[in-house]
Amino acid sequence: MFTRTHTCGELRASHIGQTVRLNGWVNSYRDHGNLIFIDLRDRYGVTQLVFDTDDAKNAGAADAGDKHAHTGMMGAADKLRNEDVISVEGTVRIRSGGENPKLDTGKVEVVVTSLVLLNKTENPPFLPDVIGTLPNEEVRLKYRYIDLRRPAMQKIVSTRSKALQSVRKYFVDANMFTEVETPVLYKSTPEGAREFLVPCRNVPGSFYALPQSPQLFKQILMVSGCDRYLQICRCFRDEDPRADRQAEFTQIDLEMSFVRREHIMTMMEGFVRHFWKDMLGYDVPPMQRMTYRNAMETYGIDRPDTRYGLHITDISEIAAKTDFKVFRDALAKGADRPRFNSKRGVVKAIRVPGGAEKLTRKITDGYSDLAKRFGAGGVATAKYIADPAGAKFDTGCAKFLEPIKAELVAALGLEPGDTLLFIADTYSVATKAIGELRQQVARDTNVVPKPGAEGGPWNFLWVIDFPMFEKNKDTGKWIAMHHPFTAPRDDQRDLFVSASVDDDDTIESIVSAGYDIVLNGSEIAGGSVRIHDRDVQSKVFQLLGLTPEQAKEKFSFLLEALSFGAPPHAGIAFGFDRLIMHICGTDNIRDVIAFPKTQVGADLMTRAPSAATPAQLKDLFIASTWTPEPSKA
RNA sequence: GGGGCGAUAGCUCAAUUGGUUAGAGCACCGGCCUGUCACGCCGGAGGUUGCGGGUUCGAGCCCCGUUCGCCUCGCCA
Numbered sequence: 001m002f003t004r005t006h007t008c009g010e011l012r013a014s015h016i017g018q019t020v021r022l023n024g025w026v027n028s029y030r031d032h033g034n035l036i037f038i039d040l041r042d043r044y045g046v047t048q049l050v051f052d053t054d055d056a057k058n059a060g061a062a063d064a065g066d067k068h069a070h071t072g073m074m075g076a077a078d079k080l081r082n083e084d085v086i087s088v089e090g091t092v093r094i095r096s097g098g099e100n101p102k103l104d105t106g107k108v109e110v111v112v113t114s115l116v117l118l119n120k121t122e123n124p125p126f127l128p129d130v131i132g133t134l135p136n137e138e139v140r141l142k143y144r145y146i147d148l149r150r151p152a153m154q155k156i157v158s159t160r161s162k163a164l165q166s167v168r169k170y171f172v173d174a175n176m177f178t179e180v181e182t183p184v185l186y187k188s189t190p191e192g193a194r195e196f197l198v199p200c201r202n203v204p205g206s207f208y209a210l211p212q213s214p215q216l217f218k219q220i221l222m223v224s225g226c227d228r229y230l231q232i233c234r235c236f237r238d239e240d241p242r243a244d245r246q247a248e249f250t251q252i253d254l255e256m257s258f259v260r261r262e263h264i265m266t267m268m269e270g271f272v273r274h275f276w277k278d279m280l281g282y283d284v285p286p287m288q289r290m291t292y293r294n295a296m297e298t299y300g301i302d303r304p305d306t307r308y309g310l311h312i313t314d315i316s317e318i319a320a321k322t323d324f325k326v327f328r329d330a331l332a333k334g335a336d337r338p339r340f341n342s343k344r345g346v347v348k349a350i351r352v353p354g355g356a357e358k359l360t361r362k363i364t365d366g367y368s369d370l371a372k373r374f375g376a377g378g379v380a381t382a383k384y385i386a387d388p389a390g391a392k393f394d395t396g397c398a399k400f401l402e403p404i405k406a407e408l409v410a411a412l413g414l415e416p417g418d419t420l421l422f423i424a425d426t427y428s429v430a431t432k433a434i435g436e437l438r439q440q441v442a443r444d445t446n447v448v449p450k451p452g453a454e455g456g457p458w459n460f461l462w463v464i465d466f467p468m469f470e471k472n473k474d475t476g477k478w479i480a481m482h483h484p485f486t487a488p489r490d491d492q493r494d495l496f497v498s499a500s501v502d503d504d505d506t507i508e509s510i511v512s513a514g515y516d517i518v519l520n521g522s523e524i525a526g527g528s529v530r531i532h533d534r535d536v537q538s539k540v541f542q543l544l545g546l547t548p549e550q551a552k553e554k555f556s557f558l559l560e561a562l563s564f565g566a567p568p569h570a571g572i573a574f575g576f577d578r579l580i581m582h583i584c585g586t587d588n589i590r591d592v593i594a595f596p597k598t599q600v601g602a603d604l605m606t607r608a609p610s611a612a613t614p615a616q617l618k619d620l621f622i623a624s625t626w627t628p629e630p631s632k633a
Numbered sequence: 634g635g636g637g638c639g640a641u642a643g644c645u646c647a648a649u650u651g652g653u654u655a656g657a658g659c660a661c662c663g664g665c666c667u668g669u670c671a672c673g674c675c676g677g678a679g680g681u682u683g684c685g686g687g688u689u690c691g692a693g694c695c696c697c698g699u700u701c702g703c704c705u706c707g708c709c710a
Contacts, residue, residue, distance in 0.1 A: 028670080028671080030668090030669045030670065030672050030673090031666085031669095031672090032666055032667055032668070032669065032672075032673085033665070033666040033667065034666085034667055035666085035667035035668065035669080036667095036669095037668080037669050037670065037672085039670070048669085048670070050668085050669095052667070052668090053667080054667080055667095068665095081660090081661085082660075095668085095670095096668065097668035097669065097670085098668085098669095098670095100669095100670055102670080103670085106670090122643095123643065123660065123661050124643080124644095124660085125643050125644065125660095126643080126644050126645090126660085127644085127659090127660075129671090130644095131645095131659075131671060132645065132658095132659090132671095133644090133645055133646085134645090135644055135645075136639090136640085136644095136645090136702070136703085137702065137703070138640090138701070138702050138703090139643095139644075141702090189710095191710050192709080192710030193708080193709050193710070194708080194709085212709090212710080213710095215710090237708095237709060238709095239708050239709040240705095240707085240708065240709080241709095242704085242705080242709085243703090243704070243705090245709070247709095373636080373705085373706060374706085479710065480710055481710080482710070483710045484710070485710095486710095544710095598701090598702065598703085599702075599703070599704090600701090600702095602701090604701095604702090
């Protein structure tokens with residue numbers, strides 16, 4: 001009936017003379033009266049169809065008809081509009097009007113002898129064949145099925161599909177991983193991200209949670225002897241989204257038994273190499289490694305973008321030698337703390353080459369606002385300029401810098417024409433603020449290369465040696481930096497076991513066996529060697545402030561499993577959506593998800609979430625406490 | 634929860650510092666056109682300027698509130 005013989009991207013000069021049937025959407029039409037061109041589109045491409053009164057008759061169309069009388073096939077072709085779905089039969093021939101080099105099928109056209117209108121469309125809100133600006137995202141999301149017809153979106157969808165195959169090829173086919181599915185209805189463990197809850201009808205008043213990750217199941221699988229586990233799984237975190245983050249996202253979840261850090265890093269680096277080769281033909285060079293401390297010191301962030309310099313320098317010792325109140329006050333904070341302690345007062349600086357010209361007063365004024373958003377007091381600035389009497393500091397806090405000029409020039413490699421930016425505060429505040437500042441300066445001075453997909457460098461990086469714990473600013477309690485099942489680095493075990501609950505400085509200094517993969521400033525994977533020793537796991541819970549009773553209530557199954565022959569194991573999870581973003585060169589995660597959600601978790605197409613009926617709630621023993629706020633107007 | 638930006642025809646955008654009947658391109662409807670490929674030509678229809686208040690002789694424009702979308706801080710073990 002309408003079984004096609006070819007796709008719309010398939011026909012070439014070699015098909016000339018053949019009778020073919022094509023199905024697809026009307027991409028555009030050019031109506032010349034008794035000659036009508038239709039560009040027919042499917043996901044493989046576009047083919048030009050011709051409806052010609054004379055030709056159709058010559059080609060043997062049963063009912064060629066006449067457009068002006070609105071009869072037969074010509075009359076029907078005259079009524080075709082963009083996005084109508086049609087099936088046509090016809091003959092392939094060379095284009096007599098010259099080829100169209102923009103189309104893969106541009107040498108040929110199909111003279112239609114039979115037209116079937118499979119489905120007439122309403123006037124669509126926008127056309128997949130976008131000329132100029134895309135409609136705004138609200139419209140694209142509401143009519144997602146139209147947006148997905150766009151070739152650019154079709155390409156992403158198929159790239160994502162190919163990527164899934166590539167993942168399985170490496171792990172399952174080549175490296176003996178077993179793909180295992182774990183529950184989506186899961187036990188609530190209210191550490192970490194906020195969870196989505198699912199009421200349980202059979203046990204009134206109780207709830208499942210949707211998993212933030214299958215972390216504990218995959219560890220239990222290791223105890224089960226699974227040995228090498230893979231799951232391409234959906235995870236749920238009820239937190240506000242960002243450009244590269246959705247509440248519902250996909251992870252490539254992995255775990256291996258009988259390995260330590262080096263083994264799993266080698267395996268995963270092999271995957272990255274395979275994946276980029278498979279997807280883009282790119283050979284990933286051996287990946288650099290950077291410690292967390294080095295990343296924080298030099299880049300002010302745990303996922304450094306190493307495609308550009310603008311390195312951060314700690315000038316605390318030099319800054320102590322000048323009488324600048326901003327520096328002095330900062331350095332007085334936690335002066336008795338160890339060198340890298342989060343509470344120690346520090347002064348950090350960035351040298352911006354050529355900044356004296358590139359960074360206007362307006363731009364640098366904005367930097368203080370940026371620093372304030374991250375808790376710092378502001379940004380001190382000074383230009384270093386050429387002068388007949390020798391290069392000198394100018395503007396900003398210049399006069400305070402003259403006494404330490406020689407040392408600053410040596411420490412920072414200053415050249416005339418540079419601008420210096422300073423942030424002075426506690427280690428944790430100054431580090432974060434100047435790390436954000438560095439990225440803003442990079443954007444302002446145009447030193448960020450195009451993304452790798454557009455020909456820029458792919459800078460892969462392992463970040464290792466994370467702290468085990470960090471302090472929660474609000475509660476003052478220790479929390480696991482990665483998660484509570486992360487093991488201390490092998491050489492830290494004695495220090496860890498000896499740490500007492502109230503010894504903050506020691507707890508802060510313990511290094512974990514965690515590792516992240518960072519690509520161009522974006523975290524694409526994170527994992528760790530896991531704790532496989534029940535006593536070590538109990539100690540972690542203790543340091544996190546869980547009583548033995550609480551630990552048992554929440555994690556008894558894990559502690560029991562660890563005591564019944566748990567092998568050493570380690571794992572990692574890749575953010576699959578982010579991998580696809582990099583491969584496709586987009587900075588919007590919604591572009592790589594077929595049916596994404598908005599900032600408030602809404603699906604604009606289906607209108608989810610929606611209210612439940614009283615009957616549904618009654619079945620679930622749920623009552624809502626929500627009431628609309630009375631209007632203030 | 635906080636900050637920023639935005640919303641005008643189906644879509645993308647205009648609309649002089651608050652002043653006539655809110656315009657254009659594309660899409661749509663009608664007509665013409667036999668070699669186009671962003672086809673062309675003639676004509677037409679299409680608006681609660683997101684919504685609700687307010688200021689004003691007069692509001693798309695100013696003020697307040699609100700809804701929705703995007704970016705972001707917090708958050709994301």
